[in-house]
Amino acid sequence: MSIADLDRIRAQAVEAIAASADLEALEQQRVSLLGKKGSVTALMKELGGMGPDERRAAGQALNVLKDAVAAALDARKAVLDAVALDERLARERVDVTLTVRPEQLGRIHPISQTIDEVVAIFGQMGFAVAEGPDIEDDFHNFTALNFPPGHPARLMHDTFFLPEKPDGSRLLLRTHTSPVQVRTMLKQKPPIRVIIPGRTYRCDSDMTHTPMFHQVEGLVIDHSTNMAHLKGCLIEFVKTYFEVDEVPVRFRPSFFPFTEPSAEVDIGCSRAGGELKIGAGADWLEILGCGMVHPNVLRNCGIDPSEYQGFAFGMGIERIAMLKYGIPDLRTFFESDLRWLRHYGFVPLDVPTLTGGLAR
Ligand code: PHE
Numbered sequence: 001m002s003i004a005d006l007d008r009i010r011a012q013a014v015e016a017i018a019a020s021a022d023l024e025a026l027e028q029q030r031v032s033l034l035g036k037k038g039s040v041t042a043l044m045k046e047l048g049g050m051g052p053d054e055r056r057a058a059g060q061a062l063n064v065l066k067d068a069v070a071a072a073l074d075a076r077k078a079v080l081d082a083v084a085l086d087e088r089l090a091r092e093r094v095d096v097t098l099t100v101r102p103e104q105l106g107r108i109h110p111i112s113q114t115i116d117e118v119v120a121i122f123g124q125m126g127f128a129v130a131e132g133p134d135i136e137d138d139f140h141n142f143t144a145l146n147f148p149p150g151h152p153a154r155l156m157h158d159t160f161f162l163p164e165k166p167d168g169s170r171l172l173l174r175t176h177t178s179p180v181q182v183r184t185m186l187k188q189k190p191p192i193r194v195i196i197p198g199r200t201y202r203c204d205s206d207m208t209h210t211p212m213f214h215q216v217e218g219l220v221i222d223h224s225t226n227m228a229h230l231k232g233c234l235i236e237f238v239k240t241y242f243e244v245d246e247v248p249v250r251f252r253p254s255f256f257p258f259t260e261p262s263a264e265v266d267i268g269c270s271r272a273g274g275e276l277k278i279g280a281g282a283d284w285l286e287i288l289g290c291g292m293v294h295p296n297v298l299r300n301c302g303i304d305p306s307e308y309q310g311f312a313f314g315m316g317i318e319r320i321a322m323l324k325y326g327i328p329d330l331r332t333f334f335e336s337d338l339r340w341l342r343h344y345g346f347v348p349l350d351v352p353t354l355t356g357g358l359a360r
Helices: 004-017 023-034 041-049 050-093 112-122 181-189 227-244 296-301 317-325 330-334 338-344
Strands: 194-200 210-224 249-256 259-270 283-293 309-316
Touching: 004 023, 004 041, 004 050, 023 041, 023 050, 023 283, 041 050, 112 194, 112 210, 112 227, 112 317, 181 194, 181 210, 181 296, 210 227, 210 283, 210 317, 210 338, 227 249, 227 283, 227 309, 227 317, 249 283, 259 309, 283 296, 283 317, 309 317
Parallel strands: none
Antiparallel strands: 194 210, 210 309, 249 259, 259 283, 283 309
C-alpha cells in the first residue's frame, strides 16, 4: 500500500462520512470502515505480514488514516445528533399558553373535596390544621384518652393491632383521629384551636362500614371554652357545609371516655318521596360525636384542668360526603371505579372557599 493509496482511501472515507444523511447511515459507514470486517481494519491486518521497517512506516500512515476517519465520524455524529435533538424538540413541543383542559387532569375524589370544604369552613373560624400518624401506640389512641387498660370501650373500637414487640406492647392502626388531640396538647400550650382530618381504621366491613375510613376531629382549649361554644360552632358548621340557612340540630346525651359531658349530634332531614333532604323534616340523622374534654385527658396531656377547659368533636368524612352529595353506597368510595369518580368527582383547581363557593 502506498501513501497515495492511503490518501485516496482517506479522502473517499471522509467524503462518504460527511454525506451520511442520518445517524443510521453514519453507523453503517463506521462499521464498514472501522468495524471488525471494515476496510481500514483490513489494512491494519496487513501490517502483520510486513518486515519491521516497512511495518513502522505503514503503521504510522495507517494510524493517521484511522485518526482522520474517527475524527470525521465524530464530527458528523455531533452534527446529526444536534439535528435529531432539534427535530425531537420540535415534535414534543408543548404550548404552555394553552388554556387548561381539566378533564385531562382527572377528578378530585369526594373524600378530598369534603376534607377541603371542612378545612375551609373551620379555617375561616380560626382553626389550624393538625395531623398525626396512622400507626399509633396504645397510649395516644386509648390510655391518654381516659380508656383505662381493660375498659370495655376499647373493645368497641375493633382495633387492628400490629405484631407484638419484645416488650409485649403492640402498635395499632388508629381507630379514630382523637389521638391527635393528645399529640397536639402535649406539644402546644393553650389556647388551642385545631381540626384534624385523617384516615382511621377499624376491623369492620359491611354496607355501612369499611376497614379504612376518614374522620375530622376538632379541639378547642382555652380558659372558659364551654358547651355553648361547642354548640354554636357546630351549628354554624352544619349550616355552612350543607349550604342551607336553617337546619334543626339536636344534641343527644352520649358517652365517650374522653369527654364529659358527651353528646351525639343529629341534624334534621326529610325523606319524603324517597329523596333525602337536609333541613326541616320529620327525621333525624346522626352526624358526629362531641363533648367537653375530660379533665383526666387534660391532665394526661400536662394541662391543668383547674385553669383550662375545652371541647372536642369527631365526625365521619364519608358520612357527611354521602349526605351532601347523595352517594348511596359507602363501599364505592374505595373501589377506584373511574366511571364513579367521573360522576361524583370534582373539577380540579376549583379549591373550595367560603367566598368563592364550596362545591362545583
Ligand atoms: N373519637 C370518637 C369516635 O371515633 C368521636 C369523638 C371525637 C367524640 C371527639 C367526642 C369527641 O367515635
